[in-house]
Amino acid sequence: MTADLVAVLVAVTDGTPKIMTIAGGSALPSGPFEFAHRSLQTALRAWVEAQTGHPLGYVEQLYTFADRGRSGNAKTPHSISISYLGLTREDRVGEGFEAHWTGWYDYFPWEDHRAGAPAFLAKMLAPKLKAWAKSAPSPALQRERWQRCSITFGLEDRDWNEELVLQRYELLYEAALIPEAGRENGRGASIVPGKPMTSDHRRILATGIARLRAKIKYRPVVFELLPAEFTLLQLQRSVEALAGRLVHKQNFRRLIEQQELVEETGAIAADTVGRPAKLFRFRHAVLAERAVIGTKLPLSRT
Amino acid sequence: MTADLVAVLVAVTDGTPKIMTIAGGSALPSGPFEFAHRSLQTALRAWVEAQTGHPLGYVEQLYTFADRGRSGNAKTPHSISISYLGLTREDRVGEGFEAHWTGWYDYFPWEDHRAGAPAFLAKMLAPKLKAWAKSAPSPALQRERWQRCSITFGLEDRDWNEELVLQRYELLYEAALIPEAGRENGRGASIVPGKPMTSDHRRILATGIARLRAKIKYRPVVFELLPAEFTLLQLQRSVEALAGRLVHKQNFRRLIEQQELVEETGAIAADTVGRPAKLFRFRHAVLAERAVIGTKLPLSRT
DNA sequence: CATCTTATGCTCAAGGAGAGTATAAATGGC
């Protein structure tokens, strides 16, 4: 038996959340766990550093898989995959490595609601989901399926919940609307826009995105993705990029400031359009002051 | 290399949260993962069923450990432990099995604040933590340590946050105030009340408690621990038992009812003191209606 | 009947969240 580490490494550049990929963007970076390390975390850090040439910021475990039929590869059934979420900045990655950065919405175009719900959602996805629901054996199951679809995707005037990334992915998988679903039996047409990935890497990515979208609401982890100094708008754009939805600017600033998450550097942002903005830095002291308790971002769903 | 499953199985009986233990209450049930199963979840369910003679309700993965020096046992360094949280009811467990149910506050007496903060907290724990803080090399570190103590334990008029179970455990471990901390170097005096456990099982239990305390606030998982029919007070007592703190009765009922989590059965509780209470049952429909979205319990910390 | 205990209905004030208005400070085109 072997154990593999799979990493969801996230960075945000110019309002685009990106993840580190290998093999032309078709897989997440992964590698065998070496027992030489004291813990899984240190193993992951060492391994990422070797791959990318740069240290890792915030790290958090995601999930451990051991499903036999899961990998789609019958030759390696006795393997456990331990997945991690890691936050960095793109510019930190050294040159000459195999890794690339790919926008995460390339894999999940239905997860970006910043400009409203994507057009293809109502136009083509919803009908296909409806068809899938109709294909259930009993009327009760049909209603149940459709209810599930409209809740997870926010159809029929329901609110869209940005945290249900994994549920949406699994629904599409179950409805066989993504290539990963048809792999075992040879069918593999891409019914819905979005790049597929090897094995279940896209599911792991969905888990990571969901976790991060939940986390930014109560922990100051966004700052791991930002440069040392930033404007409040940059901060807001990063949050919006991760959450996949826009927030009210004034309320956002009110919340950030009343929580004393940031402090002015005294400098002013250069090279900008419009009125110049003050530069801020993260108040690292809050990590000690409030420890693990809570910080809030205006991303609740009503 | 091997993989082990470790289970935190929780039940609530008469307002006492209990966990399934083996070896006289000194360990959590655990066993090797058999690759015969399709997934970790099914392996865990099969295994728990074999041990306890009864099926398992809600199951959720907790954490995967692979720290070499972690187990304290040099003979089995190449092992991965995958821990799970499972919810049942005590009465469901069959007879003639090795397992026992032990109150979880036996292991974490400092986590029960239902009757106010436990007396030994201020009387003996706080001074010991203060001494530990003082033993830091520099004044800055001393302040930092003490700040951390008072935040995680809610000392000096701070609010107590019931979710910081793991942080409190780790702080006590770091300060060498629990037997587990001294095991490697032979010291092992029990400085603080509370039963220790083998290996890092108490840490895993802390992880499980923390997860459950967080979860009950936004998912209707409490009902997994209750009989099919219950009074609102029973429901409240169960929540309080898990959270380790009391809630305002009227507000609790307001929240439960306005969310339509339960419905009246029409029956009235028998054999009670005081005015008889209506019996309720969980509206399983909410699981479909709101899917994974949100349900709230009045357990926010102000 | 008085008292105890729990159930249950209702009110009130404070704080937070969502949304909008208004004004300030820069740029670039004319």
Add this chain to the structure above:
DNA sequence: GCCATTTATACTCTCCTTGAGCATAAGATG
């Protein structure tokens, strides 16, 4: 210089939630 455009920043207003308490109801027990 004037104006449109873009972004920054300060306030305000209303609705909802939450914490807290008061009051009353309905049973048991002596």
